[in-house]
Amino acid sequence: MKAFKCHFYNLIQFKRRKSIQLCSAFVLLFPLSVLPQESMLGDVSDGSRAVPVHLIKLYDEDGSVIRPNETHLLPFSTRETCGKCHDYQKISAGLHFSAGNPAVPAGRKGEPWVLTDPVTATQIPISQRGWSGTYLPGSLSITPMQFLQKFGAHLPGGGIGEADSLIPAENYLRWQVSGKLEINCLSCHDGEAAHDQSQFAAQMPKQNFRWAAAASSGFAKVSGSAKDMPEQYDIYTAVPASVTDKIPPSVSYERSRFNSKNEVFFDIVRDIPSERCYFCHSTKVSSVERWQQDDDVHVQAGMLCVDCHSNSLDHNMTRGxxxxxxxxxxxxxxxxxxxxxxxxxxxxxxxxxxxxxxxxGIPPVHFDKMSCTACHSGPLPTEQIATVKTSRAHKLGTHGVLKNDEVLPRILSPVFAKLENGKIAPHKLLWPSFWAELHGDSLAPLLPERVQPFLIASYVADSIKAPGNWVDMPDSMIVAVLDTLAKLDSVGTQFGYIAGGNLVKLVSSGTLTSVSHRAANPYMWPVAHDVRPAAQSLGVRGCDDCHSTGSPFYFSEVGIATPLASGHRAVLTMAEFQGSSALYQSAFALSFLFRPWLKILIIASTLIIAAVVLVYAFQGLAGLLKTFAEEN
Incomplete structure (x- = not known):
C-alpha cells in the first residue's frame, strides 16, 4: 500500500510539473501561434539529392536527453527525437498511420486485419477504415490495447496506438505502464543492416509499446514485459515490481554508439529499401517454394517499391x-x-x-473491360485457385510463426472479379466465418472467447491436434452451441453461424437451415503485385489463354472455404465473380473454334466478291470501249 501511495504521489507531482511546463510554453508561444508557422528543419529540401547525415541526440517521451550511463533508462521516443526536425503531426495523418481517423478518406478496399481462432473456426475481416464487408474493432468490443496486442506486429505505430481519445478510463493506468505506440520511423527509414522489425513485433503481446521502436533498432536491447507488471508500476523508479519472478520492461543501449556529445548515428535512408516493405507486404503461395516464386518484374529491374508508391511530407502514399x-x-x-x-x-x-x-492484335475492348493487373499481376490462375499466406494475416516474419500452408485465415488468390469501376482485376478473397447474434436483417459477430466454453470436448481435442487450422465441424456441434447460447440469453436473442457463404440458423430443436446473408459474402481486395514479365502475361499465347473451354480465367474452381463438414466440396467458377456464367463463357469459347474457319470463309467470300466485281468491271469497260468505237 505504501508503494501504491508513493506511485500516485509521484504521478501527481509529475502531472503538476508537466502542467506548469505546458502553461509556461503556452504563455511564451501564444504570440507565435497566431503567426504563420515556418516549416521544420528537416521538412524542406535545399535541392540537394544527398541524404543528410543523422547524427543526433536521443530523447525520451518526456523530452529529456538520453545518456547511456544513467540508471532507469527510458526508450527513445520518435515523437521527441525525430520530431525535433520533422512535423510529426503532419506525418501522423499519412496512409499507414491514419486508419482510425474519421477525417481521412478510407480509399479503395485493401487487405483487412483478420481475427482468427481455429478452435471456434473463426475468421473475421476487421478494418478501422470501415470498408464494406469488414467490421470495426469497436463493434466487436476489441479495445485499442487488445487490437495492438493482436495485430500490432505489422503496424508501424501511430493511429490508435497513441490516440488519447480512444483510451477507455478503465485502461488508463494500464496504458501508463505500456506507454503509447508512437510511429516507428525506423520501420521504413532505417538503412542499418541490424534493424530487426521482428523485435518490434515481439513487443506487442508483452504490451511493451513505448519500448517497441527501440527494440527494432540496431543499438538497443529490450527485455521484460509491461504486461506482467501491476497497474501501479512506475517506469521511472521501476517499483513496485511485486511479482518477483517477472522481469520489468527495460532498455539498454550500446554505449559505443554514443559519442562524447551523447549523439547517435542513424543510417536514415530516403529511398526506402524494398526489404523494409516486405515485412508487412509479403505473399506466399501455398505449395510453392521460395526459389520458385519470382520477385516483381520492377524489383528485378532495379526499382524500389517507393519509386511508384511515393509520398511527400504528409506520407499520403500513392497506391497506383x-x-x-x-x-x-x-x-x-x-x-x-x-x-x-x-x-x-x-x-x-x-x-x-x-x-x-x-x-x-488485342481488341481495344479488353482495355475497357479489364485492368492492367488482370493480365500482368499476381500468380497465374490454375484449375483450382490456390490458398495464399500474407504477412499481416499470418504474421510472416515473426518469431514462432506456424509455417504450414493450412494455417488460418484461408485466403484465395487470384480471383478475377470486378472492381468498383467495372473493370476485371485479380483479387485476394476471404470467406468470413464466425458465430453471431442476429438482430433482424443485421448481425453482430461474437468473439471466440464467448463461444469456446460451449464447444463439444471431442471437437476441441481434434482442433488441438491441428494447430492453426480448423477441423470438420459436424452439424451436431453447431446445434449444441446455438442451443446453449439461446438458452443462456435472457432476452431471447437469436444466434447463428456464418460459414461457407451462408448463415446457418437453428429453426427448431435439432434442425438447422442455411440461408443467404450479405455478411456471408466473401471479402475481396485487389491484387497489384507481383507484376510478371510481359512474356508471362495472360494472352501472350493467344486468345485461348482466356477464351477456351478449359481456361482458368473463366473456369477455375474457387473453393468456398468452410469448416462445415457438409460443405467441403462447394465451389464456384471464376466466371461467377465477373457477373457472367460458365455456360455463357463456354458458348463464347466455342465460337473461337470456328473463328479460323470463319476467317477463311471471309477471305474466300471477299475474293469471290472481288472477282465478281472485277468481271463486271471489265465487262463494263469492254462495253464502254465498244460504244466508243461504234460512235467513231
Missing part, C-alpha cells in the same frame, strides 16, 4: 490506382500513366525508363 491519380504527378505513377501516356494524359509516359507496350 486509377481512381487515386487525381494529381498530375500521381497520374504518372499508375500502370497506364507510366507505360502508355497519350495526348489526353497530363504527363508523358516513360518514367523510370518504362517501355511502351504495343498490345498488337
Amino acid at each position: 490506382a486509377e481512381s487515386e491519380a487525381a494529381s498530375t504527378h500521381a497520374s504518372s505513377l499508375t500502370c497506364e500513366g507510366c507505360h502508355l501516356g497519350g495526348e489526353d494524359r497530363p504527363m508523358l509516359a516513360g518514367r523510370f525508363g518504362a517501355p511502351k507496350p504495343q498490345h498488337l
